[in-house]
Amino acid sequence: MKAVREKFAELDGRTVSIFTLVNRQGMEVSCLDYGCIITKILVPDRDGRMENVVLGFDTLEEYQQHSPYFGAVCGRHAGRIAGGEFELNGKTYKLAKNNGGNNLHGGVEGFDKKLWEAEVTEGPDSASVIFRYVSKDGEEGYPGNLEMKVTYTLNDRNELEISYEGTSDEDTIVNVTNHSYFNLSGDLKREILDHELTLKSDRFAELDEALIPTGKLVPVNGTVFDFTEGRKLKDGNTSDNPQNIRVGSGYDHPFLLAENENEEISLYDAESGRRLVVETDQPAVVLYTSNTLEGSFSIRGVTAANHLGVCLETQGLPDAVHHPEFPSCILKAGESFRSVTAFKFSQE
Numbered sequence: 392m393k394a395v396r397e398k399f400a401e402l403d404g405r406t407v408s409i410f411t412l413v414n415r416q417g418m419e420v421s422c423l424d425y426g427c428i429i430t431k432i433l434v435p436d437r438d439g440r441m442e443n444v445v446l447g448f449d450t451l452e453e454y455q456q457h458s459p460y461f462g463a464v465c466g467r468h469a470g471r472i473a474g475g476e477f478e479l480n481g482k483t484y485k486l487a488k489n490n491g492g493n494n495l496h497g498g499v500e501g502f503d504k505k506l507w508e509a510e511v512t513e514g515p516d517s518a519s520v521i522f523r524y525v526s527k528d529g530e531e532g533y534p535g536n537l538e539m540k541v542t543y544t545l546n547d548r549n550e551l552e553i554s555y556e557g558t559s560d561e562d563t564i565v566n567v568t569n570h571s572y573f574n575l576s577g578d579l580k581r582e583i584l585d586h587e588l589t590l591k592s593d594r595f596a597e598l599d600e601a602l603i604p605t606g607k608l609v610p611v612n613g614t615v616f617d618f619t620e621g622r623k624l625k626d627g628n629t630s631d632n633p634q635n636i637r638v639g640s641g642y643d644h645p646f647l648l649a650e651n652e653n654e655e656i657s658l659y660d661a662e663s664g665r666r667l668v669v670e671t672d673q674p675a676v677v678l679y680t681s682n683t684l685e686g687s688f689s690i691r692g693v694t695a696a697n698h699l700g701v702c703l704e705t706q707g708l709p710d711a712v713h714h715p716e717f718p719s720c721i722l723k724a725g726e727s728f729r730s731v732t733a734f735k736f737s738q739e
């Protein structure tokens with residue numbers, strides 16, 4: 392399978408490259424070594440029409456000026472950390488505060504704004520881009536030199552696999568995700584409100600005013616957070632549940648996954664017939680329905696509007712470092728962090 396590297400832009404005298412992976416079915420994934428940003432995913436609808444199903448830009452400047460983490464890898468810690476600080480081994484670490492008084496998606500200059508080292512590999516039925524970045528001890532306030540590796544692999548079955556690996560020379564915290572905004576209508580023809588989502592999750596994390604987990608994991612039964620039988624995303628918009636209203640109408644919530652690597656997340660757009668199944672080894676997915684995307688900029692010709700994309704951020708629960716009852720985000724010195732998420736596209 393093919394992987395092509397081309398120049399995309401320049402950043403402080405360094406070249407930013409764009410990589411394009413194309414499989415035998417014509418599916419295409421483009422990504423940058425800046426932020427490991429996925430700029431484009433072309434997949435067929437039920438009539439074989441190849442269209443883009445993620446929000447992205449064609450210039451680096453737009454990513455720098457407007458992007459709410461479009462397609463990027465978020466780290467070291469995806470999601471909010473309350474008060475922008477935490478304690479580990481009896482020491483308090485003060486993080487960059489870039490979201491009110493809190494740390495969000497790794498801080499002021501998280502993984503999404505770094506230029507990563509990149510190489511491509513081509514196999515008989517898959518192709519990969521491997522990104523590497525060393526996050527120095529103290530970067531954005533986090534402890535330990537953390538060596539990260541992120542691999543994007545496209546195969547001939549229209550599956551994109553993202554794998555993350557990390558090792559640190561000191562105990563630290565790691566919680567990474569990819570922040571792609573999906574819109575299965577193709578080329579942003581419609582909002583995502585009519586997309587139907589199925590989630591194998593029976594609990595979601597309640598959020599406080601700052602959108603940080605309170606610690607309470609709420610049963611989804613009888614609420615618009617129940618996606619176990621499938622539900623349109625618009626239900627979160629019209630809902631009078633204070634949790635939906637709090638996040639600006641919609642969803643911006645971590646869901647605890649009841650199963651792993653067994654079609655636990657499935658997104659379907661009936662009009663185009665496109666389906667995306669997401670499988671992960673991570674304990675949670677943050678469902679974000681781009682409730683605050685509205686802005687005076689355009690996304691490949693389409694005016695930025697709320698609910699134009701939906702993020703399925705597979706990861707650990709945000710702020711786990713303050714909630715010992717949540718699955719831990721601590722990475723011990725010398726141990727390996729590993730996580731894999733697969734995005735599988737099909738048509739019906």
Ligand code: FUC
Nearest residue numbers: 459460602643677679704
């Ligand atoms: C998501 C959300 C946030 C934020 C951001 C752009 O992960 O949890 O609220 O708006 O992305």
